[in-house]
Every structure is written in structure tokens, then in C-alpha cells.
Amino acid sequence: xxxxxxxxxxxxxxxxxxxxxxxxxxxxxxxxxxxxxxxxxxxxxxxxxxxxxxxxxxxxxxxxxxxxxxxxxxxxxxxxxxxxxxxxxxxxxxxxxxxxxxxxxxxxxxxxxxxxxxxxxxxxxxxxxxxxxxxxxxxxxxxxxxxxxxxxxxxxxxxxxxxxxxxxxxxxxxxxxxxxxxxxxxxxxxxxxxxxxxxxxxxxxxxxxxxxxxxxxxxxxxxxxxxxxxxxxxxxxxxxxxxxxxxxxxxxxxxxxxxxxxxxxxxxxx
Amino acid sequence: xxxxxxxxxxxxxxxxxxxxxxxxxxxxxxxxxxxxxxxxxxxxxxxxxxxxxxxxxxxxxxxxxxxxxxxxxxxxxxxxxxxxxxxxxxxxxxxxxxxxxxxxxxxxxxxxxxxxxxxxxxxxxxxxxxxxxxxxxxxxxxxxxxxxxxxxxxxxxxxxxxxxxxxxxxxxxxxxxxxxxxxxxxxxxxxxxxxxxxxxxxxxxxxxxxxxxxxxxxxxxxxxxxxxxxxxxxxxxxxxxxxxxxxxxxxxxxxxxxxxxxxxxxxxxx
Numbered sequence: 001x002x003x004x005x006x007x008x009x010x011x012x013x014x015x016x017x018x019x020x021x022x023x024x025x026x027x028x029x030x031x032x033x034x035x036x037x038x039x040x041x042x043x044x045x046x047x048x049x050x051x052x053x054x055x056x057x058x059x060x061x062x063x064x065x066x067x068x069x070x071x072x073x074x075x076x077x078x079x080x081x082x083x084x085x086x087x088x089x090x091x092x093x094x095x096x097x098x099x100x101x102x103x104x105x106x107x108x109x110x111x112x113x114x115x116x117x118x119x120x121x122x123x124x125x126x127x128x129x130x131x132x133x134x135x136x137x138x139x140x141x142x143x144x145x146x147x148x149x150x151x152x153x154x155x156x157x158x159x160x161x162x163x164x165x166x167x168x169x170x171x172x173x174x175x176x177x178x179x180x181x182x183x184x185x186x187x188x189x190x191x192x193x194x195x196x197x198x199x200x201x202x203x204x205x206x207x208x209x210x211x212x213x214x215x216x217x218x219x220x221x222x223x224x225x226x227x228x229x230x231x232x233x234x235x236x237x238x239x240x241x242x243x244x245x246x247x248x249x250x251x252x253x254x255x256x257x258x259x260x261x262x263x264x265x266x267x268x269x270x
Numbered sequence: 271x272x273x274x275x276x277x278x279x280x281x282x283x284x285x286x287x288x289x290x291x292x293x294x295x296x297x298x299x300x301x302x303x304x305x306x307x308x309x310x311x312x313x314x315x316x317x318x319x320x321x322x323x324x325x326x327x328x329x330x331x332x333x334x335x336x337x338x339x340x341x342x343x344x345x346x347x348x349x350x351x352x353x354x355x356x357x358x359x360x361x362x363x364x365x366x367x368x369x370x371x372x373x374x375x376x377x378x379x380x381x382x383x384x385x386x387x388x389x390x391x392x393x394x395x396x397x398x399x400x401x402x403x404x405x406x407x408x409x410x411x412x413x414x415x416x417x418x419x420x421x422x423x424x425x426x427x428x429x430x431x432x433x434x435x436x437x438x439x440x441x442x443x444x445x446x447x448x449x450x451x452x453x454x455x456x457x458x459x460x461x462x463x464x465x466x467x468x469x470x471x472x473x474x475x476x477x478x479x480x481x482x483x484x485x486x487x488x489x490x491x492x493x494x495x496x497x498x499x500x501x502x503x504x505x506x507x508x509x510x511x512x513x514x515x516x517x518x519x520x521x522x523x524x525x526x527x528x529x530x531x532x533x534x535x536x537x538x539x540x
Contacts, residue, residue: 109336155393164434
């Protein structure tokens with residue numbers, strides 16, 4: 001099934017637009033979880049079980065696993081296998097290289113690890129992104145306007161009569177021959193988000209930065225649903241994973257995920 | 271020792287500007303080398319032994335290891351340990367993420383794997399690159415004008431009175447507080463290379479794309495030495511690794527590396 005169709009179907013069935021970022025930071029692990037790769041797997045298992053009734057997607061950020069070398073990659077493989085089949089497993093890998101090399105990354109992440117989607121850095125242009133887009137069943141979210149302050153440095157620079165991120169979107173529209181391309185727009189950027197939805201409603205949007213990064217939920221949701229378009233996904237990581245530092249962390253994550261899903265759905269209706 | 275000082279010292283001692291890309295592609299391995307991760311380590315060991323008299327640096331591209339998952343990361347760790355101490359070990363990882371996440375990548379690659387330098391994608395801006403620059407002993411090469419055709423899409427777009435890649439360079443100059451920042455400019459871009467050297471002679475340049483990617487050696491070398499500046503490194507991968515597909519591949523790699531080093535040094539003097 002084409003990625004966009006699968007996304008639409010899962011969102012309809014699940015009644016949610018929430019993605020949970022699986023970013024296991026052992027330094028702030030709840031009491032009782034080992035601060036190592038066994039702990040990472042245990043923590044992710046508990047978080048997935050606690051939140052799966054309210055989510056559409058899970059998004060492990062590769063840095064949190066790569067950090068641990070070989071053991072971290074084992075933990076990433078195990079984490080991938082724990083993500084339920086009726087969720088979208090998004091590899092937050094931010095990869096991108098020349099064509100023949102991107103092909104290796106695509107094979108590693110979309111075939112071997114069998115993620116459903118990946119985040120890709122567009123900076124190196126068309127031939128660097130094509131290998132990720134080859135399989136219509138796999139989604140590719142391109143870094144467009146990110147949630148961090150550094151998004152000012154290049155993404156928001158003027159370029160002729162456009163802003164650079166608008167050039168990215170125009171290119172993504174051209175690259176979207178198989179209806180499997182999307183974009184990343186930070187929740188800290190609601191004004192841009194609204195303009196982008198008007199400009200490219202057909203592109204699914206991944207919206208990170210809710211919570212810890214200061215993104216305003218209501219403003220982002222309102223902007224994301226300002227017109228009919230492909231389903232947005234709102235990602236929350238730290239705000240759910242580390243909502244409680246005690247032994248009840250899973251129960252608190254459960255409640256927080258439920259509240260966040262409900263808040264998104266409520267803001268959507270307003 | 272500050273990265274730039276170390277680079278200058280090694281280039282002076284070694285009398286070479288050659289970097290060999292350790293991009294093990296089992297599909298085109300020479301006869302007799304197993305097409306798996308054991309073969310990757312064996313192949314790299316032979317290539318390093320055959321070329322070390324003529325090189326300053328080795329640059330494994332992470333995609334060729336990540337391709338193999340856990341076993342690939344083991345091969346990458348082993349490869350890192352095989353790179354001699356008097357060479358610069360460059361992690362061609364092209365990473366970049368929001369600040370707290372880039373910190374994990376920096377820790378994994380510059381601390382745990384102990385690479386001397388890393389390639390970083392600048393698209394997400396200042397806070398995304400800072401963690402890589404923290405340690406003055408570790409070099410950071412930013413993707414500026416890459417060797418592939420996609421460099422047209424964003425890197426070469428006009429932005430006000432500048433080209434986008436010039437904005438990158440201006441930012442890298444600001445970020446270069448510890449004399450450990452550099453830039454990547456493809457060998458397929460000799461005109462840009464000459465302009466960039468004039469504009470930012472203090473930045474070390476990593477120049478990939480010699481050989482298989484069609485970069486013209488003499489034009490690149492002439493451009494790179496058009497003014498006095500920080501030492502450039504010229505990377506060749508496939509042209510040396512796969513110069514011969516038979517059992518003499520190491521001997522042919524030896525000769526090819528020697529020829530390439532000599533050709534660079536000769537073109538420099540012209």
C-alpha cells in the first residue's frame with residue numbers, strides 16, 4: 001500500500017495524530033530502569049505498552065542508540081521489532097549522502113530494519129534523496145523548517161522571491177512522484193506551518209517540538225488543520241517519556257499520551 | 271593539540287594531501303575477499319597497509335557499515351582501530367540534529383569511536399553543529415558544495431547578494447572559534463573551489479569526488495592551492511579501492527595511491 005494511503009487509513013482507524021518519540025536518555029531514566037542498553041529496551045517496551053492506545057506512530061531518534069555503538073544498534077533493532085504492526089515506525093535518522101551512498105542508508109533503514117518511514121536531510125539535493133523514495137510503501141519526511149533556533153541560519157534565508165524552505169517544499173512536491181514524500185515542520189513554527197499547509201496541503205507533515213522544545217500545541221494544531229490536507233503527525237518525546245521520574249512513569253506516560261491525543265483532537269475541532 | 275595544528279603538522283611530515291575513503295562495497299570486492307563484515311575488515315586492513323605510505327587521512331563513510339546493522343558497526347569499530355595514529359581518521363557520517371541530539375552523535379563518533387574529525391550537515395544551523403565543535407582537538411568538515419548533481423538544488427541557489435554555500439561558509443567562519451572547523455567542497459566544482467579558497471583561506475577543505483565521481487585532479491589541485499591557506503585534503507575512494515578486481519588488488523591500490531599522491535604534489539607545484 002502506498003505510504004500516504006496507509007497513513008490516512010491508520011489515522012482514521014486510530015482517531016489520533018500523536019507520534020511518540022522513542023529517545024531514551026539514560027541520564028534521566030525513571031528510578032528502577034537500568035542505565036544501559038538493556039534498560040533502553042525495557043524502557044521502550046514499557047512506554048510503547050503504556051501509550052499505544054493513543055498513538056499512530058513511534059519515532060526512535062537514531063542518535064540515542066548510536067550513542068551506545070554496537071549495543072545501541074542491537075537495542076534499536078529490538079525497539080523496531082516492538083513497535084506494533086498497526087503503527088507507523090519512523091526512523092528519525094536525518095540521513096542524506098550522494099546517490100550510491102544514500103542507497104546504502106535506505107537499504108539499512110527501510111529494508112533491513114524495515115522502518116515504514118524515515119527523516120531525510122534535503123541539503124544535498126535530488127540524487128541524494130531519490131534512493132529513499134524508491135519504494136512507494138515507505139514514507140520520507142524531509143527536514144524543512146526544524147524546531148530549533150538554528151532554523152534561522154539557512155532554512156529561513158531569503159532566496160530570490162522565496163524563502164529557502166519554500167524551495168525545499170517545491171522540490172519535495174516534484175520528488176513526490178509516488179505519494180510517499182512529506183515534510184518536517186517544527187511545532188515552534190506555527191506561522192510557517194499555516195503558510196506551508198496552504199502551499200502544499202498534499203504533503204504529510206511531521207511536527208516535532210511539542211512540549212519540551214516549547215511548541216504551542218493549540219497554535220500548531222490549528223495551523224496544521226487550517227486546510228484540508230494529508231494527515232499531520234504531532235511528535236512528543238520528553239514530555240511523555242519523562243513525565244514522571246518515579247516507578248509510576250509508565251502510568252503517567254499513559255495519562256499524558258491520552259491527554260495529548262485528546263488535546264490535539266479538541267484543538268482540531270475548534 | 272588543536273585540530274588545525276595537527277593537520278598542518280601531519281601534512282608537513284607526510285608530504286601528502288591524500289585521503290583514502292574506506293567505502294567497502296562487497297558487491298565489487300576483489301576476488302578472494304569474503305562478501306561480508308569479516309571481509310570488510312580484511313579488505314580495509316589490506317587497503318590501509320597498502321596505501322599508508324602515501325596518505326594523510328582515512329575516511330570511512332558510515333553508510334557502508336550501517337548497511338550491515340550490528341555486524342557493520344563492529345566492522346566500523348575495528349576499522350577505526352586499524353587507522354594508524356599518525357593519520358587523521360575522518361568519520362564521513364554527515365550527521366546533524368537539534369542540539370541535545372547532536373551531542374549524542376558527537377559523543378558516539380568523536381569520543382567513543384574516537385575519530386579525529388567528522389563531516390556534518392549544516393542545514394539545521396548553529397545549535398545543531400555546536401556539540402561537534404566543542405572539543406578543539408576534533409575537526410568538523412561542513413557540507414558546503416558537494417560533488418553530486420544535487421548540489422544545484424539548494425547549495426547553489428542565490429540568497430540575496432550571496433549564494434547559499436557562501437552563507438554556509440560565513441557561518442562556519444563564525445563557528446570556527448577553536449580553529450577546528452573546515453568545509454567540504456567537491457572536486458567536481460573547481461570554479462567554486464577557487465572562489466572559496468580566496469574567500470576563506472583559513473578553513474581546511476576536504477575535497478571528495480576525485481576519480482569515480484569525475485573530478486578533474488589537476489583543476490581541483492590548482493584551485494585548492496590558488497592561495498596560501500589551511501591544508502586541503504583530496505579524497506579518493508573507488509579509484510583506489512577497486513583499481514584492480516583480482517588478487518593483486520592491494521598491490522595495485524599501493525601503486526594507484528602513490529601515483530595519486532605524486533599527481534597532487536606535482537599539480538600543486540605548477
